[in-house]
Amino acid sequence: MADILLEGRNLKKYYPVTKGLLQRTIGWVRAVDDISFTIERGKTLSLVGESGAGKTTAAKQILLLEKLTSGDIFFEGKNVYKFSKAELKTEYRPRVQSVQQNPWSSMNPRMRVRDIIAEPLVVNTKQTKEQIRSRVAELLENVGLAPNQADYYPHEFSGGQRQRIAVARALALNPSLVVLDEPVSALDVSIRAQIMNLLKDLQGQYNLSYLVIAHNLATVRFMSHSVAIMYLGQIVEYGDAEEVFKHPLHPYTRALMSASMLTLPEDESEEAQPIILSGEMPSPLNPPPGCRFHTRCTEAQDICSKEIPGEVEIGKRHWVKCHQSSLR
Amino acid sequence: MSEIVLKVEDLHTSFFTRAGEFKAVDGVSFYVREGETFGLVGESACGKTVTGLSILRLLPEPAGKIVGGKIILDGKNILELSKKEMRAYRGSMISMILQDPMTSLNPVYTVGDQIAESVRQHQHIQDSKMVEDQVISALRLLRIPAPEQRLHDYPFQMSGGMRQRVVGSISMSCYPRVLIADEPTTALDATIQAQYLALFKDVQKKTNVAIIFITHDFGVVANICQRVAVMYAGKILETAKTSTIFKAPKHPYTIALIHSVPRLDRKDDRLYSIEGQPPSLLNLPPGCRFAPRCPDVMDICREQQPPEVEIEEGHSVSCWKVK
Amino acid sequence: MVRFIIVRLIQTVVALIGIAMLIFVLVRVSGDPALMLATAASTEEDIQQIRVNLGLDKSIPEQFWIFVTDVVKGDLGKSLFKKRPVTEMIGTALPNSLKLIIPSWVLAMVGALLLGVLGATRRDGFLDNGVKFIAILGQALPGFWVAIVAVFIFSVTWQILPTSGLGGIDHYVLPVCTLGFFVLPGMMRLVRSSMLDVLDSEYIKLARIKGLSERRIIWKHALRNAVIAPLTVAGMLFAMLITGAVIIETVFSWPGIGFIIVEGVLARDFPLVQAIVIMVAVFVLGINLIVDITYAYIDPQIRYQQT
């Protein structure tokens, strides 16, 4: 069994929808509806999907920014929800860090870079000012910035440089897992490559595990060891990244890949015709019955709108939730 | 080959601010034919959006000014038009789609009203029944389901993809000669974007409109553009057919840019990345704008700006290395 | 929409109780009501007697209950000074105040809207600087001073307008203008800045792309959105209006509630002052409710969301 760092089991997160004078709850937005996944030590798992898929909500649960509706999170085999407040503070929080999407709002504009990077150390450790100062300098070098830049303010840096500072802050407490919420989608193409290379190097250097949230499949293929394709709060296909990208099984995965593929019109061969989905993303307040994708699916059969598809194991580490007969 | 609808010759647009003159567009030339989609691609602050706004003469007052060049639409230099004449052109001869569907529509008026407005403005139809038919046909052109009902909806009752279609209906309602699309799909999800681009090609087939497509996403360029210009710091570095840009680019910047886009069809270990940062538009380097970051830089590159050389039919490059 | 009104109504009632509590506590804490009710001649027993029938010997919650029931019944006690039920005095004074407040409110709103929009659309032009100058002047010059100077110029030296008192149309000119001038600058700045924000928005850029005339863009597209923001602060401006009314009525000895409340204070006529404060509170909350409803009407998003 590979060395599992973190496992999410049947995670559910519902947001109440209230109405009326007394704010009575009349329905639930099932943002994350029973998803399970594992993150191995030193490896990257990506949650991929479009708006409303529940990727960011899932990340928030892992970062304990919100309370799960149901389900369990195991960190190194121990159930996180059973941790005491003290255990959380020493065992979990310092070892799980995050890098946010927008470089312009992920840093306090009133703080110098030195204090931004040092804050995790100041809050969680009793290190002296001198120890923290040298650690900050070391972190800046790790992410390719000069230590003397520690005294500047965030607005004096470009988007790419700010993401480097955010990564330095995430590494401050030597975490085991870093949650990367769309780490490069706000950056220009040329800068994006620099940051993705940096993240990969750091993973090798510090044996870091990444949980990447992204919607750009090409970025995901470069970064990930395993991938989970999400649609409307559920995982529809899960497995080893190369396996999934070489043989996409779920019609949604194929449509998503076709929409992200960089193919010139004249290179489109007969069978690789682009798949264009019809209709719009249904509202998460009342998702379609049975398989949630059946309303837009190119392969939809009548069973799809009745029963919820179970997990069909294909390769050794590749399963898909779909009624397609070709999978049996 | 259909005839040229719009020709931009040596366009210069600058912003005059307290900090000095920002040369946002510094000598840009290209043309677009009827029924053709011409791509303007480049990273942030390369001047592609300013080029679009210059064509429509909608630069932010008082700082933005067109300081040089010509914009010829059907043989007429629209820079010489009076304010009133230019206003008559906007919406009827040239139209534009903006990036964020969430903010492009007026929140307090129904979708139908906003389309009817440009129909009444340009086609001078006063009879409300005829106007409504035009509105419905515009909605149908962009394949919006149940147009008869949807036209009474307010923008906030629609999804991002649907709103962008409404913006499309507004801009196409008077059948313009040229449509400028400024990153219309950037704010949309991948599958919705694919849907929108397919719709765009269909609309072009039906109306034969010339489209200038502004984007930073090479996937979109490959999907929809026939010819492409790569822009960097206010200048066009290379113009060619889309397949040439992807398969045989000549300018070092284009090569590097294509190379640094992560590919879905293969697994790379490391991505090629261009070092350094784009130059500030306030104090641009004297020679070639890309010189400070160019892997094949030569001395001459730092002193003089390279001329635009047409190395083959329809493929021109501005680089000293390319003869 | 109906549900939205019900929610707002309930909030208003809650707010009213809040204000009643505030006034109740304020009065009890800051002095002894019995002493306030006693006139110079009353002896110790009289004061004790007042305390009993005021129920001050009872517990605070009980006193509050009596206070609230009195208010609801409309019995706010008798004016010490005029020996008449307070509600009667207010009854005569309120219409006069309204005759002053309503026209100046309309004048201020129309003026603010016009000048605000013109100021925003001709930025840094002659008009815009003029508008800014009026705004700064209006907020700097104290209202009562402006009123006195106006009286001095128009009534005393030019003698074209009466110095004070109620009467024909000419009596209204000066008070209404000076009171309007209280609120005009604040509202004008709000309309101007809200208009500037709206003009920067994408949908206005799209309206220009449609080739609409600048006039149409401003008065049809921009104005309706720009009015929403100032509306949210209309309540605050209404408070300034009432403050102004009290001053203007004093300067022009206009027989409205402002006038009698000032007299009430000088005569330490406690029940009269307390009654007027409560009545104004009800009035203010009513205006807030009306503002919110117009707010919902103009912005369809609120109208649809609430039902």
Place this chain on the structure above:
Amino acid sequence: MQEKASDSETTAKPVVSGLSRRARIMKRLTFIIPVVILSLIIFVAIFADLAWIGLPDVGLAPYDPVKMSLPDRLKPPFWDEDGSTAHLLGTDKMGRDILSRLIFGARISLSVSLLVILITSFVGTVLGILGGYLGGRTEAFLMRITDISLAFPPILVAMLLAVSMGPSFTTVVLAISLLGWAPYARLIRGETLRLREMDFVAQARVIGTSPFRIMLRHIFPNVINPLIIIMTLQVGLLIITEASLSFLGVGIPPPAPSWGNMVNDGRNLVDTAWWISTFPGIAIALVVMSGNFFGDWLRDKLDPRLRQL
């Protein structure tokens, strides 16, 4: 969720503010003149007399502001033919020296404003941050009170207190402060809501920073700009409010000189002794205008986004 690379294009676009030279000089003037006037007034207020260091009769004011001398009644300013340099700005109907009363009036007006600003800004900021950050019941309750007090004229509260406590310096300060915190609470709450949604606050929570430290280290430093701006704009408003209260007789009680009750003294003598009301009126206008200009300049300098203040 979507790629917004072009977002950085909009932020990277140059600041478009093509102010002409004339406009730029004007802008600098709107800073210099107000600062000069305000510092002058503050200087005068402090050194009106040196009683606060035990030398009551030494100071800027030529006469004791309250001393009456009936023979010198209603003297016009010195440039008038029967005015005299003894009383530069003339005397009021009780023969008191207008200039001295103006100087002491400055001290009273400024101290009222300063005290009220300190109280209301502190209360408003604390409630604004707590309400904005904690949300839920506290925020709803807080917002109800803010809305009521914003729409409630402070003058009436002052009257109520004047009746029950009798007009005095403390009554005025209490009356204005009782409701004066509302504009701060409303603004600071709005800013806190905006900041709370930003990633760096979520980031602070991820590393386990306590809510108190977040409010202190992350929220508060980012609301200082709007706070300073609203404080400077309040200076003018408060001086007018105090003057209005004194004018109506519910503010600073005579004989103490306050610009408000000085204007009131000369109210009925406008045609014969115009100077009694005019000079305090000008003084108020000058200070308030300086406060507003300085506030506007500060707002453009610190945070143009807050134009609607």
